[in-house]
Structure formats: structure tokens, C-alpha cells
Amino acid sequence: MVAVAGAALFSWAALVGMPGISAALAGTSDPPTASSPSGALTGRLSVLQRPQTPADELPSGLRLPRLGQGVLIPALTRLVGTPAGADLYLAVFTAARGKPPFWSRSLGDQVSLISVVGQRVALTEPVPAVDLADGSHVAIVGSSSQYYVGIVPDGVARVAWTLAKVQGKHRYVVNAQAANNVVVVPFHSRTPFLLRATWYSADGTVIPTSDDALRHA
Secondary structure (H helix, E strand, O other): OOEEOOOOOOOHHHHHOOOOHHHHHHOOOOOOOOOOOOHHHHHHOHHHOOOOOHHHOOOOOOOOOOOOOOOEEEEEEEEEEOHHHOEEEEEEEOOOOOOOOOOOHHHOOEEEEEEEEOOEEEEOOOEEHHHOOOOOOOEEEEOOOEEEEEEOOOOOOEEEEEEEOHHHOOOEEEEEEOEOOEEEEEOOOOOOEEEEEEEEOOOOOEEOOOOHHHHOO
């Protein structure tokens, strides 16, 4: 099922001392190391490996909805699209510290999509690198103009999303290209539910997806 993001719909000192994370929090362009909390994410999302530019930074004073996320890592935000007049960012957060958190903190940092339209902000539920294999994570964000969004790991060139009405009626398939590790598709209110997601590589090979991490969380 498609998730609704944010209002629109999908110890700190110890962290600073860990390899790779200090540079990220300081706003430098040094990528996290493979052993850092963000290393697994940057290893699977090449958009996070390119240097951050001023356009990639979130607007100052932005108030994010609370979806159980940890602390935003400023150096790991990237502008990944501008659909329907919105600014869409890929963002990384430290592991949540809920009681208990949904995702184990041992899984490291978590990635999310943030949609900004004026003062309206939507946030998809942050997930760790181990859950990037789940093709069913598709959210609806936006305000007056809404759209489906999904994060895909490196190697996914396009997706096929089968959408439908309640009880699977009036289903149809949307094919969309991936860019900057993100897929964006205009929202259709007549078919708001995701039935199936299929990933393809550049040569058309099907890339397996799995929700094992979510089921075992």
C-alpha cells in the first residue's frame, strides 16, 4: 500500500566521535567511511557520494514533521528533483532513539525524502540501508499537486508500479525512470494504492526486491 508522507499523505557526543560522522555533521564533503553509521547508505546511493552544493542544502528554519527520525545530518542532503513546483530532497538522519525505535540503532543511519512547497513540508518514513531492497516503499507527497515517490538503490534504472483502486480494481501500470536514486510519478487519486513494484536494470533485467528487513524489524 502507498504510504502518506508527513501532513500531506510516506548519545550525540558518541556519534560525533565516530569515524566519518564528524565530517558529515561539520558540513564537509568527505564521504562517510564504510564502517560509519552512514557508510551503508552512501555505498548504495551514489547521489550521496557526489559533493554537496549550496542547492542541496535544506532551507534554513525548516520545521520537519516528526516520524520517529533521529537528527538530520546536514552534509548528507541532496536536491534530487523539482516535481510539480516542489523541491524534493534526499536526506539522512541519525538512528532514531524511540522507546523502542522501530528500526534497531545497530542498523545505522536512515534515509528519507523531504518535499518542500513554500512552507509546506512532507517527510517520508526514514529507513536504514538494509531496507533499501524493499520496492514497496512508495509514498504520496506534495500539496495542491501530489506525486508518488520512492527511493531506489544504485543499479535500478526504472520501475514499474502497479496501481489500483480499493480491492485491486481498475489497476494500471506506470513505468518511470529513476534519477538521483529517486523515482517520481504524478499522483492519480482514482488509483491511490500500490499493488506491486518491479525494478529493472539498464539492460531490462529484473532486480529482485524484498521486504524481509521490514518484516523482521
